[in-house]
Amino acid sequence: MNLDWHGIDHITKVDPAKDLPEDMGIIEQTDLIIVGGSDGVTSENTLAVIEQIRAQSSEIPVFQEPYRDRHVSFETIEAVDFIAIPAVYNGDREHFVEKHVDLFTGVASKPTELLGSDVPLLGDLIASKGRDLVVEMTEKIIGEGYVIQNPDSKAAGVSGVDTLYTPDQVAGAALATEAFYGFPLFYIEYSGTYGGPEDVEAAAEYLNDTVLLYGGGIRSKQQTEEILAAGADAVVVGDCFHDNADQYRETIPS
Amino acid sequence: MNLDWHGIDHITKVDPAKDLPEDMGIIEQTDLIIVGGSDGVTSENTLAVIEQIRAQSSEIPVFQEPYRDRHVSFETIEAVDFIAIPAVYNGDREHFVEKHVDLFTGVASKPTELLGSDVPLLGDLIASKGRDLVVEMTEKIIGEGYVIQNPDSKAAGVSGVDTLYTPDQVAGAALATEAFYGFPLFYIEYSGTYGGPEDVEAAAEYLNDTVLLYGGGIRSKQQTEEILAAGADAVVVGDCFHDNADQYRETIPS
Numbered sequence: 001m002n003l004d005w006h007g008i009d010h011i012t013k014v015d016p017a018k019d020l021p022e023d024m025g026i027i028e029q030t031d032l033i034i035v036g037g038s039d040g041v042t043s044e045n046t047l048a049v050i051e052q053i054r055a056q057s058s059e060i061p062v063f064q065e066p067y068r069d070r071h072v073s074f075e076t077i078e079a080v081d082f083i084a085i086p087a088v089y090n091g092d093r094e095h096f097v098e099k100h101v102d103l104f105t106g107v108a109s110k111p112t113e114l115l116g117s118d119v120p121l122l123g124d125l126i127a128s129k130g131r132d133l134v135v136e137m138t139e140k141i142i143g144e145g146y147v148i149q150n151p152d153s154k155a156a157g158v159s160g161v162d163t164l165y166t167p168d169q170v171a172g173a174a175l176a177t178e179a180f181y182g183f184p185l186f187y188i189e190y191s192g193t194y195g196g197p198e199d200v201e202a203a204a205e206y207l208n209d210t211v212l213l214y215g216g217g218i219r220s221k222q223q224t225e226e227i228l229a230a231g232a233d234a235v236v237v238g239d240c241f242h243d244n245a246d247q248y249r250e251t252i253p254s
Numbered sequence: 255m256n257l258d259w260h261g262i263d264h265i266t267k268v269d270p271a272k273d274l275p276e277d278m279g280i281i282e283q284t285d286l287i288i289v290g291g292s293d294g295v296t297s298e299n300t301l302a303v304i305e306q307i308r309a310q311s312s313e314i315p316v317f318q319e320p321y322r323d324r325h326v327s328f329e330t331i332e333a334v335d336f337i338a339i340p341a342v343y344n345g346d347r348e349h350f351v352e353k354h355v356d357l358f359t360g361v362a363s364k365p366t367e368l369l370g371s372d373v374p375l376l377g378d379l380i381a382s383k384g385r386d387l388v389v390e391m392t393e394k395i396i397g398e399g400y401v402i403q404n405p406d407s408k409a410a411g412v413s414g415v416d417t418l419y420t421p422d423q424v425a426g427a428a429l430a431t432e433a434f435y436g437f438p439l440f441y442i443e444y445s446g447t448y449g450g451p452e453d454v455e456a457a458a459e460y461l462n463d464t465v466l467l468y469g470g471g472i473r474s475k476q477q478t479e480e481i482l483a484a485g486a487d488a489v490v491v492g493d494c495f496h497d498n499a500d501q502y503r504e505t506i507p508s
Contacts (some may be wrong), residue, residue: 001308085434086460087351089355092347092349093346093347093351096347096351097341097343097347097350097351098434100430100434101343101423101426101430102426103426103430104426104427104430104433104434105422105426105427105429106426107424107426107429108422108426108429108459108460109422109425109426127502134429134460138429138432138433138434141433141434142434143434143435144484153410161263168359168362168363169355169359171359171362171363172355172356172357172358172360172361172362172363173355173358173359174362175359175361175362175388175392176354176355176357176358178392179392179393179395180339180354180356180392180395180396180397180437181397181435181436181437182355182435182436182437183434183436193310197459201501205360205362206388208405
């Protein structure tokens with residue numbers, strides 16, 4: 001991942017299917033934006049949100065985190081800094097290896113079809129660029145090692161999570177990310193509930209090159225700072241960005 | 255992986271549970287040795303074989319490819335250049351993600367127990383070195399992205415392989431290795447049968463930083479050279495090393 005992580009400690013997750021806040025200026029207080037969601041998301045509404053973010057701030061890095069292949073298009077790839085693909089350690093086989101091989105099989109063998117382009121000119125362009133285009137596309141794709149720790153969350157259901165990890169297992173998954181899989185990001189996801197610093201501390205012990213993210217239930221500066229002090233590189237804040245701009249501002253660290 | 259791959263195009267897989275050839279001098283014609291097997295393998299017979307190889311040649315790189323955690327000991331880690339752990343793309347969940355998290359959870363949280371050491375002094379040493387030892391150990395561990403293409407092989411049975419990959423899927427798994435998982439090795443395993451160059455050609459198209467290995471049914475120089483011409487960095491020769499020294503010599507490329 002060719003991104004200078006320095007100074008990134010607050011991330012906002014924006015769901016393209018939800019209403020944006022009246023004052024989009026609040027995003028200037030966050031350090032990076034991840035665009036993605038499950039229900040009602042399309043490549044078109046994803047692109048529209050990315051363009052609104054870019055119009056507000058041309059500086060802030062933007063990632064797309066697609067839940068489905070069809071959320072990605074040639075245009076969304078062009079528009080973002082990185083496409084971040086979750087690999088869910090405590091999920092089912094589909095969400096660790098199967099969907100990744102399917103994705104890269106698609107990218108390698110039929111990029112036009114994968115990207116849903118039926119525009120003849122674009123199809124020809126993709127066909128003519130062939131292998132070079134594949135390499136260019138894959139340079140934007142990065143893996144996120146995920147551990148999902150809220151069994152009642154939508155994310156857990158979608159990913160087939162039926163086991164929560166102990167802090168020792170979180171440390172093991174973190175070390176596997178750092179030393180074996182080499183994903184640039186490791187993400188502890190409590191999705192809607194505040195999980196506290198324990199898992200973050202366990203993971204941080206073994207992460208050196210890998211960026212450590214925590215998401216879930218952050219509603220105050222005190223929680224943000226507790227998670228950062230435990231060793232996370234950044235917190236991810238989602239729901240309140242859409243629902244409650246005042247509370248969102250409260251999550252920004254000093 | 256800190257290994258200069260230049261000049262490595264013939265690899266010998268040595269099973270510690272099988273008889274070694276009368277003339278161990280034949281290993282001087284191969285470029286790298288992988289020690290591993292399933293039935294009857296222990297960390298003790300693994301170490302004994304590594305020591306015999308080292309006694310014959312101090313130059314040749316030696317990898318251990320363990321099938322079980324208990325095949326690895328503090329001594330085998332010290333004795334080899336790398337511990338190569340298969341991640342089987344078309345295997346079951348245990349053989350892609352589960353055993354890796356278990357391994358690294360063990361390494362992170364209880365290295366003494368993992369390494370089966372009940373020698374008090376060694377246990378104390380491990381406990382006192384703590385995190386530094388964990389980091390040192392993990393630097394020797396590398397991932398091998400595996401595709402197993404012989405459904406009747408022992409390897410397929412052990413790894414839960416029930417689907418063979420098309421050449422497009424082999425290309426997809428290769429690209430996923432190169433661009434997403436970042437394992438330094440990608441291994442196409444036909445285990446006992448000669449699979450020909452088609453899968454190797456498909457994978458080679460998308461591998462740049464990743465070393466491409468082919469194993470299975472190599473019994474002649476013509477087969478070795480066909481696989482190398484298709485884009486493999488090296489062939490892996492196993493059975494005839496133990497069974498038939500003359501045939502083994504025939505597999506060495508010019």
